[in-house]
Amino acid sequence: MLMIQSAAADEAAEAAEGCTVEDWIAYDTAVRDAGIWVAGHSLADLTTATTVRVGPGGERTVTDGPFAETREVLGGYYVIDVPDLDTALDWAARCPGARGGGSVVVRPVAEF
């Protein structure tokens, strides 16, 4: 799974690094054409996020926003089917989300 950690929305570095809509379209096409695409979505802006926690007594706490104040937020994700970490890292490095102050975290999907 490629988790796209965008730089926080108010940072304008993104535009400067040339991470355009066209880049995203090209990358998305490449992932699909390679036949490795399993799933993926771009997520709506962070301000629309809501967090839920359940305490030990089953009580529910709902808060606005993500779990913590961080510099990076989950912007979207891809689930791809590739044989090993090096291949996954290659695809992650091609992802526009890895540029402009963002990063892409690669995590294997757990197998049960």
Place this chain on the structure above:
Amino acid sequence: MADARTGKPTDRPGPEGVEASVEASVEAIFREEHGRLLASLVRRFGDLDLAEEVASEAIEAALVHWPVGGVPPKPGAWLMTTARRRAVDRLRRDKAYAARLAVMQVEAERAAPAPAAGAGDEMPDERLQLFFTCAHPALHADDRGALMLRCLAGLTTPEVARAFLVPSATMGKRIVRAKKKIREARIPFRVPDADELPERLPGVLQVIYSIFTEGYAASSGPHLQRLDLAEEAIRLARILRRLLPAERELAGLLALMLLVHARRDARTGPEGDLVLLDEQDRARWDRAMIEEGRGLVAAALAGGPPGPYGVQAAIAALHDEAADVATTDWPQIVALYDVLLALAPSPVVEVNRAAAVALRDGPEAGLALLDALAGEPRLRAYSPYVSARADLLQRLGRFPEAAAAYRAALALAGTEPERAHLRRRLAAVESAPPDRV
């Protein structure tokens, strides 16, 4: 395995009888074959844990059979066949495991088709793949060296733990963590393609060099040098060089390590105390190792612009060739540091360059360069920087400032011999007449 404390080879059974000599040669064979065996098993079964288990089972079987029936003509192939049978037995016993491994093996085969091996009598050398796996950037930096010593140098977990001065249980956990990451994140067992090699090889060389530098100048502990570690690093580089003979930076790294390690006996006094380059008895330098290193420097520098290890090896060669500090080719050394700074800028290299400038142009010039680095955060806790400054202040007769610098270096030094050395220098400047300039 050399003794970690003295750096001398541990006592081995003497040639009292046939049994002892068989034991010694069996030990030598295991040492030589272990990495190759492990790499080959990992290649076939795609699982480091399984490979390690069946490799040690094969070695146990050899310990039972060889002293009785003699060492087989192809010990490596014997071990491989035995280990492979054990692995297949395990797979039959555990079908779920087998299914998972089958998938892994298919993937491994697809990634790199197996060489057409004969009936197990020829052992392809697959250690190169293991080098790249152990040095993979996705592994925790601390774990890479440990894994390389464990899998390629064939050290046991307690030996690796001793090498890194951590408790055995801690090292065991770290190795388990690293193997889990390799397995679950699917770090591949493969040699990078030719176009990726320039990107990945420096990481492998860095791991080997960091094992060496920890051996050359231990970061902590009672001893200045850890000769066992330095020797393991050299051994790893030799194996790697056999596998990648055309890589010039690898030749440079091996040359650098040999040229530095050649001075090992002269670097410490009878009490294990630190002896600096200018005070070393150069007759105690290992001439054969210097010659080998010089030959490798030539290989590292020939046919193209040099890399950082090649340049550092050339600097080490100039030190080793000189009869004493006075006749050392300091202008050439400074020039090589300039090349090195252009290739790989680093404040530590700046410190070394400043020390060379001090010997070329006098302590004043060296001190000016060192003082210009004062704002560098990476040098604030770097005792060689502070003590180099103290040394130049001392030579300039600025004793109170030298004393302050020696005290600061003393607080930063990691090993007892370094501290003892600094205490001696401090005592010398404190007792020096204050007005000598």
